[in-house]
Amino acid sequence: MKKTFYIVNLGCSKNQVDGETVLALMEQKGWKYTDLEHADVVIINTCGFINDAKEESINTILNCKSSYPDKIVIAAGCLAQRYGKELSDEMSEADGFVGNRDLYAIPDAVEKIVKGKTRLVSPKLPSQDCFVERSTLFTFPRSTYIKIAEGCNNNCTYCAIPLIRGQLRSIPADIIMKEIKSFVKKGFFEINLVSQDLASWGTDIGQDLIYLLRRICRLKGDFRIRLLYMHPDKFNPSILPLFKKDSRLIPYFDIPFQHASEPILKAMGRKGNNEKYLKLIASIRKALPESVIRSTIMLGFPGEKDSDFQCLMEFLEEAQLDWCGFFTYSREEGTKAFGFKDKVPIATAGLRKEQAQDLQNRITEKRLESYTGREIEVLVEEVIAEEEIALGRGYMNAPEVDGAVILHSGRAMSGSIKPGDVVRAKVIKRNNIDLEAVDVGLS
Ligand code: SF4
Missing domain, CATH: 2.40.50.140 (Nucleic acid-binding proteins)
Structure with a gap:
């Protein structure tokens, strides 16, 4: 075997950074990254967040093995972390599974799987998260993601992320700044900061997002910073004046409201309501009239009544979000909401999703019209x-x-x-x- 490998990346941008990091770590151990056709080993960086994502990950593993029976197919990422034991017992199509809690452990795990010594490696949480200079990126030229924290402390009742990725571990500002500077030096234009919740960044290490943004603003260079994912209950409006002062901070706010009806948000483990979230949106637009607001909304959470859905539709109408993604509730074992009663029928959740999406499409189109001439x-x-x-x-x-x-x-x-x-x-x-x-x- 020539030790060549290829990574199939699935899931979110955080997973993508992990995939790029694993790529760099494998190269450090003498592996050569190549295309799918020529690789001896295919690592599938799976997602395990909700049912649709799990299905996609499993189908990718199955398709890969049936198209390339002679290659060694290894499932890594969130699905392998969450269900490694069950999958290694039942899914013979993959040659091995390795979790994503310690990326440093992956090259050794791959070696062991390749040599047939094991089918499952479940790394423990490391004392320090993995910071590696990434050489090959899966993004378009001059754009990158930088992950500034791992895990999440918010414990939303429907979410399996803390089970998979653990509690919040912010990467210290010095390390983030080093990474940003290195990308700026290489001529990158767009730097997208990502984590499960950027708004909580630093709270576990005595720092906060304003501190980090101030340090970024002191850097020289023609780059843009985009912040992706900020929990609405943790959003600190004091960051807004920085966007006004430094046009390199992109006035784009990705705030996953998830719902607008207070009882549903409360059951989700969130503190907001229709009024509070509309106020937050208004304050952002008042400070930065050019701002773009994106969100995600979940339909069919247990207990969601027609009146809650109506409240959500009124919220969407008033909020006039620029972009919004909609998905239906996925019942995840190990989460608090798994045992909640008053389940919403799948068909009802699907219909509500469609109606909300239709409304939002009209709003998005209208918002986009306003750019004409600019x-x-x-x-x-x-x-x-x-x-x-x-x-x-x-x-x-x-x-x-x-x-x-x-x-x-x-x-x-x-x-x-x-x-x-x-x-x-x-x-x-x-x-x-x-x-x-x-x-x-x-x-
Ligand atoms: S803030 Fe996001 S990642 Fe964290 S628990 Fe809630 S939904 Fe999950």
């Missing part, structure tokens, strides 16, 4: 030369989850713009959930 920066991700088009994202588009900007540019044809370039563009119209814009020059 000049924005577009980070180019892909160039389609023959059509004189480039695809990219503006400040209103987080990577992977939101729409895109379709950039009309003669320079796409001549090859004088490429992925990673930042182009100034004038928005001419909305196209579904994308914006169309014309190139007015390099930034």
Whole structure:
């Protein structure tokens, strides 16, 4: 065996950072990263958050083994962490399973599995989380994620994340700053800070997000910082003036409200309600009129009545969120909500999800209309030369989850713009959930 490997990455951006970290650790141990066709070992970095994600992970393992029976297929990531024992007993299609609690342990675990010494490695939580310089990223050019904390202390009653990833462990500011500086030095433009809840960052080590953002603002360089995922009950509006002062902080706020009805939020282990969350949104928009607000909403949580759903629909109507993802409740063993009564039928939850999504689509489209005529920066991700088009994202588009900007540019044809370039563009119209814009020059 030539010790070549490939990683199939599933799940969220935090998992993606883990995948990139594992890649770097494997290379340090002499493994060579290659494409799927040429790899001896395929590591599937699974997700185990909700049922749909678990299904996708299992199907990926099955498909991989049936397409490549001669390769060694190893499941890593959240699903392997959460169900490693059960899976290694029952799922012969994978050659081995390794949990994600200690990424440093993965290369050795892979060696052991490859040599047939074990089928299951369940690393313990390390005394210190893994900080490794990542060489290969799964993102588009000049954009990266930086994970600034691991785990979560919020204990929302439906959420399995604390069971999988443990309690909050913030990465100290000095280490985060070192990583940001290194990406800025390499010419990265967009740095997306991620964790289970950025708003709680630092609370376990006597620091807070304002302190971290102030330090970032003292850095020199033409980069942008985007904050992804802030628990609404922990959101500290004192960060807003920093966004006003330093335009490198992108006024994009990803706040997973999950619901608006107080009894449902209370049952979820959250403190908010319709009024409080509308106030928070208003305060952000008052401080930063250009701000973009994204959220996620869960439908069909146990006990959700028609009146709770109505409250949510009124909230959506008033909140006028720019973007919102909807999903139905997934009953997860080990969570507090697993035993809750008053389950909502799957069909009802699905119908509510559809109705909420329909309403939000209309709101998102209306919000997007307001960009027409404005000049924005577009980070180019892909160039389609023959059509004189480039695809990219503006400040209103987080990577992977939101729409895109379709950039009309003669320079796409001549090859004088490429992925990673930042182009100034004038928005001419909305196209579904994308914006169309014309190139007015390099930034
Ligand atoms: S804040 Fe997010 S990650 Fe943390 S427990 Fe709640 S839903 Fe899960």
